[in-house]
Amino acid sequence: MGMTITEKILADHGDRAFVEPGEIIDARVDIVLANDITAPLSLEEFEKVGARDVFDNERVVFVLDHFTPNKDILSAQNCKKIREFSKRHNIKHFYEGGNCGIEHALLPEQGIVLPGDVVIGADSHTCTYGALGAFATGMGSTDITFAMVTGRIWFKVPESIKFICYGKWQKWVTGKDLILYIIGMIGVDGALYSAMEFDGEAISVLSMDSRMTIANMAIEAGAKNGIFKADNTALAYVKERAKRPYKIFESDNDAKYKEIIEIDVTKLGLKVACPHLPSNVKDVEELKEIQIDQVVIGSCTNGRLEDLEMAANILKGKKVAPGIRCIIIPATPEIYKASLKRGYIETFIEAGCIISPPTCGPCLGGHMGILAKGERAIATTNRNFIGRMGHPESEVYLSGSAMAAASAIKGRIAHPEEVL
Secondary structure, eight states, X not given: OBOOHXXXXXXXXXXXXXXXXXOEEEEEOSEEEEETTXXXXXXXXXXXXXXXXXXXXXXXXXXXXXXXXTOSHHHHHHHHHHHXXXXXXXXXXXXXXXXXXXXXXXXXXXXXXXXXXXXXXXXXXXXXXXXXXXXXXEOOHHHHHHHHHHSEEEEEOOEEEEEEEESOOOTTOOHHHHHHHHHHHHOTTTTTTEEEEEESHHHHTSOHHHHHHHHHGGGGGXXXXXXXXXXXXXXXXHHTTOXXXXXXXXXXXXXXXXXXXXXXXXXXXXXXXXXXXXXXXXXXXXXXXXXXXXXXXXXXXXXXXXXXXXXXHHHTTOOXXXXXXXXXXOSSHHHHHHXXXXXXXXXXXXXXXXXXXXXXXXGGTOSSSOBXXXXXXXXXXXXXXXXXXXXXXXXXXXXXXXXXHHHHHHTBOOXXXXXX
């Protein structure tokens, strides 16, 4: 019997010829990642166990992206601790300040994560890297410590669910709409501890930005990981960035799947996840009476260049509605720079938007756009749980960037065609 791409990567890193779902394996890791919220606990455990050094100073990555620039004394102290640790252990990939971006946009952009890798991060959206054909998953800070020291970690091999997508994409519809549709269909635990594998003709024409959005939100369906095969589009993205060798894995034709789900994207319209679950998904047409106070375009889900381009095309020559705060957050300095060169930043400023430095910011209720009691936001982020972006009695609606930009102009949830 054949294996899925996820099973092949885990078998390779466990020095096994074959693995199957349910097996417990010990595997090598290629990249270990933590951020300014999750790393401090890992470093405390590092000291407790008496570790002298990390297993490889080029494969342990720290990105200070959540509360930076530091929002308060505690965040400043946490960042100082990580900074000093990184200097002491000569960590090559330490990112803060002017070279820091949102971790799950930054690592692929910098060529740190590559096809065939096993990547673990102390952040649930580490699954983003599956867009490159890597096995990537989030873990707790203490697990991260073990891998940081040993270069290994244990896994239970997940079952795989395959999503075969075909048909022609409608205008404005992106990977964000597809993953929201899927989460709405199967629920927030519909892929619990499973690998969500995406394939088909409609996937093959998607940009890397859209693929990363889909993989990013696999965790919102309870998945262990989301994954794509590294096709020509992925390899074109990787080849100009990779600084070390990598391996390509593909699922066998006779691989066994827990379930195979086919989706015709021709029928897929713009989707919105309503409060207070990513699975509470509705069509935009059902929500046009929903008034908003804030728009957030950014995050590790939708803060990439494609997202900003789409938003700029909507906002060009128009104004954000009176009383609406529209916050634009380029995910990395490179994305910010490219947006400047293309005129997107000027478009946003002229429209009345607020431009933020790269940060997770309001997505997790951190800073740079916290909601007050009774306020409502539409955001390109990945979660809309109670209190996620601020007050427990605020509300967050999730969408793609085109709809978010159109909503900023209208002051309510709106379809892009309404403002063009």
